[in-house]
Amino acid sequence: MEDGMQRFKADFFKALAHPLRIRILELLVDGEKSVNEIQSCLEKDGSAVSQQLSVLRAKNIVYGTKDGKKVYYSLRDPMIIELLEVARTIFNNHLINTISRLEEMTVSENNDVDL
Template structure:
């Protein structure tokens, strides 16, 4: 049923709907990253990062592997990076349009 497909898509976008998860995904675009480096880059409590990484892991969007005592996270595939790049392009256009409107408002005063 098509409704199930739309529900699955909505769940996927909800999973992405957290600033920390987006930041993690952006950091992982550079390649596999140990948890300690993610913590240093994001500057949040380890328990909060762990919680957000668990959501990403359960969704299958990231993978985790152990290298000795270090856990290293990576994007599960290149499509995630493509999605983040598309989102940046869309936001760039939207924000540019907002800046144009803001300039017009200021000029009208």
């Protein structure tokens, strides 16, 4: 059972492992969007967006509903919003840590020059 959960997590994160797919999810945080709206917001051609939506659909991360000729996409699970927020927080923490280290190195270099 444990192996099944780990495999699910690995497959889930693989499905998220593309900048365009992450950007699509970020757009869908605000609510459902048509394929044309997604393409317009991302300034990407239809085939690139369709390919990435297909991956997200296959992993049940998003779902599409047809309305005439248009397909509207939504997040399947609202927890994705929290996951994206956590990822942003982790990124910010890494950024703060990197800036702090750079500042420490700069201070250290400046102290070495003063000797």
